Amino acid sequence: MEKGIVDYNPLFNGVEIGIGTWAWGDRMYWGYGKDYADAEVHQAFISCIENGITFFDTAEVYGQGRSEQFLGNFIAQSNKKIIIASKFMPFPWRLTRNSFKKALKNSLDRLKVARIDLYQLHMPLPPVRIEKWMEYMAEAKADGLIDAVGVSNLSYSQMQRAFDTLAKEGVRLASNQVEYSLINREIEKNGVLKACQEMGIVCIAYSPIGMGVLSGKYSAQNLLPGMRASRFSKNDLIRLKPLIDLLKKIGADHGGKSASQVAINWTRAKGTLPIPGVKNIQQAEQNTDVISWQLSDDEVIRLDEISDRVAK
Ligand SMILES: NC(=O)c1ccc[n+]([C@@H]2O[C@H](COP(=O)([O-])OP(=O)(O)OC[C@H]3O[C@@H](n4cnc5c(N)ncnc54)[C@H](OP(=O)(O)O)[C@@H]3O)[C@@H](O)[C@H]2O)c1
Numbered sequence: 001m002e003k004g005i006v007d008y009n010p011l012f013n014g015v016e017i018g019i020g021t022w023a024w025g026d027r028m029y030w031g032y033g034k035d036y037a038d039a040e041v042h043q044a045f046i047s048c049i050e051n052g053i054t055f056f057d058t059a060e061v062y063g064q065g066r067s068e069q070f071l072g073n074f075i076a077q078s079n080k081k082i083i084i085a086s087k088f089m090p091f092p093w094r095l096t097r098n099s100f101k102k103a104l105k106n107s108l109d110r111l112k113v114a115r116i117d118l119y120q121l122h123m124p125l126p127p128v129r130i131e132k133w134m135e136y137m138a139e140a141k142a143d144g145l146i147d148a149v150g151v152s153n154l155s156y157s158q159m160q161r162a163f164d165t166l167a168k169e170g171v172r173l174a175s176n177q178v179e180y181s182l183i184n185r186e187i188e189k190n191g192v193l194k195a196c197q198e199m200g201i202v203c204i205a206y207s208p209i210g211m212g213v214l215s216g217k218y219s220a221q222n223l224l225p226g227m228r229a230s231r232f233s234k235n236d237l238i239r240l241k242p243l244i245d246l247l248k249k250i251g252a253d254h255g256g257k258s259a260s261q262v263a264i265n266w267t268r269a270k271g272t273l274p275i276p277g278v279k280n281i282q283q284a285e286q287n288t289d290v291i292s293w294q295l296s297d298d299e300v301i302r303l304d305e306i307s308d309r310v311a312k
Pocket residue numbers: 019020021022023030057058122152153177178205206207208209210211212213215217258260261275276277278279282283284286287
């Protein structure tokens with residue numbers, strides 16, 4: 001496809017947000033089994049589909065396969081057509097076409113499907129080049145095992161390489177999944193967001209609530225639990241307070257919306273497809289409701305300004 005033409009993959013037609021499922025079964029980072037477990041995650045899934053969500057993001061590494069298993073079981077029990085996005089992790093010991101095929105087969109088995117709608121390269125990791133993985137992706141698509149090919153955590157030049165390799169095989173790169181939120185606006189500076197929009201690649205925004213930081217429930221007095229504490233210090237939370245206060249204020253101005261909802265809608269206003277994580281029904285209800293309203297241009301500008309000042 002020529003550059004400069006926005007023509008997104010039909011897979012994303014009508015998809016305004018998706019839901020991320022990293023926390024489903026992940027004990028180490030998210031504390032699965034402490035304040036939420038199987039029942040909460042299942043209720044969250046049901047709430048999401050009742051509220052119109054059709055797109056779920058998972059990965060073979062989330063909860064060491066548990067996230068894919070949950071999603072597979074839940075989808076098998078529901079009668080809704082769900083778009084599944086999963087990811088292949090190019091571990092340094094995975095070197096061959098066979099290792100790619102085996103990982104894909106295991107994901108298909110855990111998800112209980114014959115085909116994954118969007119299969120993404122999780123991140124660029126040596127020693128195998130991105131081009132090789134894209135060739136295997138194109139083969140998997142030709143074999144009918146995946147429908148669309150995506151990448152994740154790729155820079156502008158890496159994304160271009162993936163795009164060009166796939167194009168040679170007659171396949172269009174569908175998406176690049178990257179971190180994007182009011183506390184991480186790197187893709188606005190490194191060219192990824194603009195290139196995605198020009199090249200017709202859907203920019204999937206992960207961690208749109210800043211891993212919970214932008215929900216407004218954490219503060220200098222209530223630090224983030226578990227491993228997230230090492231990423232966000234007390235000083236970070238003090239520095240980010242003016243931004244969190246503005247998120248709350250804008251949410252209140254919209255008739256009682258939450259800071260999380262405002263944070264998610266800011267990423268939508270920037271033309272990305274956010275995939276917020278949810279651990280329970282309350283979070284699912286809130287995060288899926290964002291498609292019923294939007295931020296004004298002025299609110300987006302005010303959020304941009306304050307994030308420029310307080311986010312690193
Ligand atoms: N490709 C990649 O490398 C990559 C990396 C990271 C994430 N992802 C994907 O992106 C998805 C989302 O990112 P994320 O889970 O890292 O971060 P996120 O969406 O920014 O934050 C999710 C967390 O925020 C809290 N939360 C969510 N909704 C809330 C609400 N309405 N009110 C209050 N708290 C709320 C929950 O944690 P607490 O309740 O514990 O605070 C939840 O687990 C992941 O599930 C995954 O699918 C991809």
